[in-house]
Structure formats: C-alpha cells, structure tokens
Amino acid sequence: MAFDANGLYASAMSDLDSEYPKAENARPFLPEEEKNFVKLFNEKKFRTAILTVWFDYPKNMFFQPIPAKDNITFTNKEGKKETGSKIRLRNGFCSDVLTSVDIQEIVKAGGRIIRILDGIVYEENFKTPPYRDFILILRDLRNKYKREGNTVGSNCMKLLGNSLYGKSIQKDRNTRNHLWNEVTFQANFDSHVKNYEKKKRKRLRVILIIRQV
Numbered sequence: 001m002a003f004d005a006n007g008l009y010a011s012a013m014s015d016l017d018s019e020y021p022k023a024e025n026a027r028p029f030l031p032e033e034e035k036n037f038v039k040l041f042n043e044k045k046f047r048t049a050i051l052t053v054w055f056d057y058p059k060n061m062f063f064q065p066i067p068a069k070d071n072i073t074f075t076n077k078e079g080k081k082e083t084g085s086k087i088r089l090r091n092g093f094c095s096d097v098l099t100s101v102d103i104q105e106i107v108k109a110g111g112r113i114i115r116i117l118d119g120i121v122y123e124e125n126f127k128t129p130p131y132r133d134f135i136l137i138l139r140d141l142r143n144k145y146k147r148e149g150n151t152v153g154s155n156c157m158k159l160l161g162n163s164l165y166g167k168s169i170q171k172d173r174n175t176r177n178h179l180w181n182e183v184t185f186q187a188n189f190d191s192h193v194k195n196y197e198k199k200k201r202k203r204l205r206v207i208l209i210i211r212q213v
Contacts, residue, residue, distance in 0.1 A: 029119040041103055041113045049100045051119030056093050058110045135161055 029037075029051060040047065073083045093114075098106075103113065138161045145153035 026120050026122050029116065029121050033121075034116050037116050038113050041107060044104075044107055046100050046104050048122040049119055051098060051100075051103070051121075052095070052117040053098050053103065053113060053119075054093070054095050054115040054117070055098075055103075055106055056112045056114055057106070059092050 029049065037047065037049075037051075073081055075081055096102075097119070107113065138157045142154050142157035142161070145151075145157060
C-alpha cells in the first residue's frame with residue numbers, strides 16, 4: 001500500500017493487498033451463527049461484517065486500538081457538573097458496533113470477543129476492491145490537473161476520492177456504547193474529574209459561530 005498522506009483513504013480502498021472489505025452481497029447476521037463466529041474471531045479467523053459485539057480488553061493495557069466516544073456527565077474539581085462528548089481508551093468489558101477490521105485489531109491486541117448480538121455479514125467478495133476503477137480514474141485526473149497547475153481541479157479530485165472512504169459500510173455512531181465503571185475512568189483518564197454520573201442525559205449540541213472580520 002502506498003502510504004501517501006494525501007491519498008491514504010483512496011489507496012486503502014483500491015490496493016489489491018488492502019484489508020479494506022471487498023464485499024459484494026450483504027445479509028443479516030443470524031442468531032444461530034453466534035457461537036461459530038465468536039469462535040472464529042477469537043481464533044483470529046475473520047469474516048467481513050459489521051456487528052454489535054460484546055468484547056473484553058486486557059485490563060493491563062492503557063492504549064487500546066479502538067477508542068470510545070462517549071457522552072458523559074461528570075463533576076469537576078470546582079463541584080460543577082459538565083456534560084460533553086469524550087474520547088476514551090477502553091478498559092475491560094465493552095460493547096460497540098464494530099467492523100471486522102476493528103474486531104481483528106481488538107483480538108490481535110489480546111482482547112476477547114464475548115458475544116455477537118446482531119449485524120450484517122458480507123458473503124461474497126469481489127476479486128478486486130469495488131471502487132478500484134473509479135478511484136484510479138480520480139487519481140489519474142488529479143495527477144493530470146497537478147501537472148497542468150490546476151489547483152482547483154486537483155483538490156476536487158482529492159475531495160471526491162476521500163469522500164468515498166467508509167461510506168458503503170459506515171458504522172452507526174449513534175449506537176456506540178462503552179460499559180464502564182467510575183473507578184476505571186478515574187484511574188486511567190481524567191485527573192480533573194471527581195465523579196461520573198451514569199444517568200443518561202440528552203446530547204448537547206454546540207454551534208460555533210465564527211465571524212470573519
């Protein structure tokens with residue numbers, strides 16, 4: 001894979017040796033498949049899928065490969081309550097919607113898949129990535145515009161290429177959950193936090209208005 005910082009997403013989706021899924025046909029995950037899938041994943045044998053998974057991280061790890069983004073309410077040192085979305089490094093028992101690549105990284109790091117609740121399984125694979133031809137056209141056009149000094153055209157081709165990344169198998173960010181306890185958070189993450197509330201609150205939406213002078 002060509003690790004070009006300006007075209008990594010498109011490269012990951014089009015290279016023949018890429019781990020990006022080459023899925024063709026999708027179907028619902030069947031409950032009777034759970035035992036077999038859990039066994040396969042824990043043996044590091046992976047299927048292309050997006051699944052709601054219960055899993056366990058090694059508790060002696062600090063930097064886990066799949067971080068969590070949680071909406072939480074906590075009390076700061078001044079005694080005031082704050083609510084916001086925080087990126088967390090997982091520790092212990094977790095639940096999330098994961099792609100097969102995410103699951104692969106968790107197991108490689110020493111984690112264990114406990115249960116699979118539901119999801120989508122991709123049965124058949126293309127011999128080549130599904131967007132390869134389109135991406136190669138965009139790449140050739142971008143290189144052409146670069147040679148011609150056409151910055152707008154080059155940036156447009158870059159934007160089109162990057163906008164493809166993950167859209168065909170996008171995870172549902174609204175179903176992401178992290179099963180945690182207060183001791184884990186305080187021990188590993190925010191030194192300025194006194195305690196966390198487990199009661200769910202409505203998500204706050206902050207609109208930032210930037211004025212140009």
